[in-house]
Amino acid sequence: MTAFGRRGSAGLLQRLRPTPIDVADLLEVAEVVLPVLAGPQLRVELVRRSGAGSALLVEEDERSVRVGLGELADDMTGAGVAPTPEAMTAALRAWVASRPVTDAAATTDGIAVLDWADPARSAVGWRVVVRREELTPAWTPLPGTAPGRVEEIRSAASARAAEVQLALRVEGPVALWSHPSMPVLATTALAAPARLLARVADAGLPVDDLHVVVTPQRPVACAGRSVAARLAGETSEASVTLPWERLAGLPWL
Numbered sequence: 516m517t518a519f520g521r522r523g524s525a526g527l528l529q530r531l532r533p534t535p536i537d538v539a540d541l542l543e544v545a546e547v548v549l550p551v552l553a554g555p556q557l558r559v560e561l562v563r564r565s566g567a568g569s570a571l572l573v574e575e576d577e578r579s580v581r582v583g584l585g586e587l588a589d590d591m592t593g594a595g596v597a598p599t600p601e602a603m604t605a606a607l608r609a610w611v612a613s614r615p616v617t618d619a620a621a622t623t624d625g626i627a628v629l630d631w632a633d634p635a636r637s638a639v640g641w642r643v644v645v646r647r648e649e650l651t652p653a654w655t656p657l658p659g660t661a662p663g664r665v666e667e668i669r670s671a672a673s674a675r676a677a678e679v680q681l682a683l684r685v686e687g688p689v690a691l692w693s694h695p696s697m698p699v700l701a702t703t704a705l706a707a708p709a710r711l712l713a714r715v716a717d718a719g720l721p722v723d724d725l726h727v728v729v730t731p732q733r734p735v736a737c738a739g740r741s742v743a744a745r746l747a748g749e750t751s752e753a754s755v756t757l758p759w760e761r762l763a764g765l766p767w768l
Contacts, residue, residue, distance in 0.1 A: 518613045519594050519606035534598050536588040542569060544603045545584070552611050556619075559611055571610075577657065578615040612647040618668065620645050621654035625672035626679065629702035630731050632768055636753035639729055640768040643672040644699065651699050669767055676706035683714060688742050690715050693734035701735050708762040711737070725759040 545561055549571070553559045558574040562581070569584045587610070596606045616625075625643040630653070632638040644651040656665045681704050684691045692711075694700040704711055705727060715737050716722045726743035728736040730752050738746065740758075747756045757765075 519591060519596055519609045533592050533595050536591045536596060536598050536603065538568070538585050538588045540598065540600075541584060541588050541591070541603055541607075544600055545569075545571065545607060548604050548607050549611075552608065556617075573611060573614045575614065576617040576619055578617050580614055609648065609650060612650050613652050616643075616645050616652050616654035618654075618657075618660070618664070621668045622671060625654055625668055625675065626651075626700065626703060627669065627672040627676040627706050628699055628731070629705065629729055629765070630768060631753075632766070637755070639731065639755050640766040641669070641673070642768045643669060646697065649697070651697060673706050676703035677710065679703040683718065685718050685720065688720065688738050689746065690718055690720055690737040691734045692737070698732050698734070701733065702729060702731065704735055705729070705762050708759060711762075712759060722759075726756055727759065727762070728754050728756050730754040 542561075549559045549561060556575055558572070560572055561584075562570045562572050564570060570581055571584060571587060572581045573579065591603070591606050594606075596602050621643050624645045626645070627641050628644055628651070629639045630642040632640040643654040645654065654668070656668075679694070679700055681692050681694055681701065684693070692701050692704040694703075712722050712725065715725060720737075721739060724740045725737055726740050728738075728743050728747050730750075733752070736743065736746050743756050747754050
């Protein structure tokens with residue numbers, strides 16, 4: 516997943532030698548696409564600057580982002596976006612969908628998920644995201660946001676996370692939680708630890724020493740201590756293994 520949506524199945528040569536996105540072609544596409552994407556609270560437009568090229572501006576409530584069209588074309592090229600009107604249209608739509616999340620959107624639609632807390636991927640913490648098409652951009656409080664407002668948004672996101680419908684699959688001594696279309700939402704199962712424990716017990720698995728193996732963007736595995744440790748050791752992906760009791764104390768990012 517990139518800021519321009521899911522990567523296509525391009526061949527190796529195309530990925531190694533991507534065809535550059537022409538700025539003039541991107542400008543033509545943007546002139547058609549951007550007016551369609553704008554809304555009552557969302558301003559999406561081209562800003563023309565003589566001598567410096569055009570830029571894209573997105574403003575929504577207290578959030579805004581601005582990027583030069585040339586820089587965006589380079590980013591699309593690097594992401595493997597094909598230089599066709601259809602591909603550039605899809606990439607522009609995804610770029611707008613990845614815009615910063617407003618406080619209002621986080622309040623009404625925010626969902627708490629677990630994400631990496633550090634570049635080394637050695638710890639996880641809660642983050643508020645919103646669903647926009649196939650993307651889940653994160654909400655970050657602006658400096659100076661009242662602590663009470665931040666707590667209100669996070670609490671609502673946690674409650675919403677506990678209501679996300681997930682698939683539970685039992686494979687031997689392991690319970691696997693997953694989301695059918697958005698893998699990032701698998702960790703919402705951990706927003707209500709007591710409910711998770713009850714569902715694992717209902718599935719017929721022991722819960723005396725329940726541990727969870729967390730890899731953001733992947734299904735969540737629940738099992739006993741020794742089985743969870745073995746699962747974590749059998750994959751090359753970074754993961755964090757936590758006892759059930761520690762789920763309630765995970766920090767916010």
